[in-house]
Amino acid sequence: MSEWKQKRFWTEVSVQEDEDGYAVALDGRRIKTPAKTPLILPGREMAEAVAAEWAAQEEGIDPLSMPFTRSANAAIDKVRTQHAEVADMLADYGDSDLLCYRAESPQELVTRQAEAWDPALDWAESALGARLEPRSGVIHQPQAPEALERLRAQVHALDAFRLAAFHDLVSLSGSLVLGFAAAQGWRDAETLWQMSRLDELWQEEQWGPDDEAAAVEAHKRTAFLHAKAFHDFA
Template sequence: MRDLFEEIHADLARHDPVERAKELSRRELPKRFYTEVAVAETDGGFAVTLDGRQVKTPARKPFLLPSRPLAEAAAAEWAAQESVINPGLMPLTRLANAAIDAVSQRFAEVADEIARYAGNDALCYRAEEPERLAERQRLTWDPLLEAASGLLGHRFRLAGGVLHVAQDPALTAAYRALVGTVSPLELAALHTVTTITGSAVLALLLARGVSTPDQIWAAAHVDEDWNAELWGEDAEASRIRAYKRQEFDAATLILRG
């Protein structure tokens, strides 16, 4: 099982979820070897068991989750595997593996990367035309930035087009301080939401319960939805979006419990 999962957790910062899925799809998948999947409470958390044996991470560490609902969701992924075990269909399991094996060892590095996103957040870059798109961005994103500013104690600077705008270093420092207080599992989930949406702001608001998951998801796709309304949906783009939504939902389970 180690080879199948190592691309997922070995370097969390480098792997796009869609590219991970493509890589996994090119590998020969192992056959399902177990019959019964269950959840067991242990001293360190909640374990998933396969025929009574606890699941381990690719690095052979105990696969433990902090709550029974999370462990049951991971167990459901294992139970859903049919003739083979396909990690591409197990986003929560992959994310937990990443947290246990990688993020726990590289916490500061991952937290620093998320904070850098906050300094170059997608919500700060606005279309100058067409006017209707600019207005949609303003109506959707301004309240979210206002909420994030309230959490951080600093305001975001906006830019028209794609020219870089530097944020106040105090803002990114405040963001880094906030994410530095979470668990490795929560940090892995924040990283996933940040990279999928392009926005550390959206990840923070999701974690703090300021907006619903559907509102966060819609805010992350304002531009994409605008283009789809104009030109129609692209089948490949829709497939990728659906896959990313599964990753997003797994991270949301962790962040929203």
């Protein structure tokens, strides 16, 4: 049996300016979040992206085809109501950042990690005022508390929409530094995503690609690139 979907019930989709931002309306009625909160978006570009998703729906509404709408709902219904908890969870990545845990061998992989990841750590020291140090091996070694606190303060300073995007940038890449690098445009999102996959790419070179892993990676890559776009519209 096919899954039931709510049918399209509107004809016109429009963007309406609001004193707090922008709303999207279906035949003049403004959209609300699943929690029945008004869906007020911070910028026109984001509102137009949400409106385009609703306009593209045909007979049945497919939420999976509406990433901007889903991200906006999450920002309002989840992140805004749990801002401190979400910020703390993401800031904790700094103490176990992907870029800081390096292979001990083979030397080719050690060199590749250093060439790709050291510049990102250098950038974080310059742009974010926090130096994270690389370690060899997988055993946890704490980072300097003052560096972690500087990063934590900057995560907490993000508004709900940017924090919602930042959540995906960090959790998908496994790196607080790469999350900030994407948000602040240090490198383009595709380059940063490939940097986060350095170890997986190495494994593929040694053992060949895996179709199931490739499908998972493609899904995560799409989500990472979307998160960057959503952050830039916020």
